[in-house]
Amino acid sequence: MKPYLFGPAFSTLVRSVRLHALERGLDLPCGLAPGGQAIAWRSEAHLALHPFGQVPVLLDGEQRIFETLAICRHLDRQLAPERGGNPEQDAWSSALLTTVDTHLVRRYLLRIAGPRPEPFRTPEEQQRALAAVDATLGVLDRQLGDQRFLCGAEFSLPDALLVPMLDYLEPLPELRWSASWPRLAAYLDRLRARPSGQAILVATDFKLR
Template sequence: MAPIKVYGPAYSTAAMRVMATLYEKNLDFELIPVDIIKTAEHKKEPFLSRNPFGQVPAFEDGDLKLFESRAITKYIANQYRDQGTDLLFRDPKEQAIESLWSEVEAHHFDPAGAKLNWELAVKPKMLGGEGDQAAIEENRAKLVRVLDVYEKRLSESKYMAGDRFSLADLHHLPTAEYLLVTNLKELFDARPRVTAWLADITARPAWKKVLELRNQALNQTN
């Protein structure tokens, strides 16, 4: 049994972020499904003992217990730095740039993208509801501003933090993956550098493994 455990559904964007990092590092792990739709298992014990905020994923590596996906990915990238893909930079200035664009993803790209995914995909397809058009328009405008910044950034470097793939890129993958199958794909397609960047990072073998697990989990919920 793998010493690394990830608690959460394979279709959760936060869990997908962690799994992508583990696959990039060629690490074995055990995915322990958590039902967040029918029984709200994440809001009850024993899950709350792993994440007191009742959000997925929770993570264990031996006796270390963590939650918050970006904290988990950073731990994995540091702890297993010499294994698999190096997702961090060693030079302090490069580290600062990687940290900056990781913060941009967490505070600008993901909040707008996650809300749009909720309104455009989760509500109508998984919960049988309708999206809030006001929320969609508000967050679409926010996403446009972010993608404009990204188009300029990617004219200066191949990846968000420099000339190679890092956590600053990986963290975008789950939310972007869901957005690209909505009508918002046109926003990405209208920006050639963003389009090329996404084509590059979504083609990574580690990400394809994540999608295999995600698709299996989604099929089981239908």
């Protein structure tokens, strides 16, 4: 049975895993119905796949692998075993899945600007979230510098983790970050133009205002 990624196609982390897999040569299907059997969110069946009822989860034969980094490392062992670990890439992968995801996705995109923003947020919280986004983009811009990709001359896991976040943030009118950070904007354009980006970074049912 072909590996299957449990999780909705619009999820930033699901998109990241699929980008990473496609760059390794695997077109990884995703959804909430492995084997054609729908699994309800946070149901017993979902919790059997991920103990905290989250996504993504990779179903690969008899293996059930949860958490994005573990899934991507499993795919690396299967698809590109000749590529050993890289400390810089590992460090940035960790930072992107924790600090960057928190600032860009959890506290801004989902809570402030997404399709179902938190109704009880305050103007002060919104300003703090915007400031954190701006500071985080500044750090990312400095890391990117004049490189083609976040950690050098070649696409790597940090790129797969970052580009879905930027892809969702870019059209938001209140940010207008592409004008402030032209190197990041050009980077996003490059990754959108790659075959993997054209396949994964497409319109979804995750509608931004």
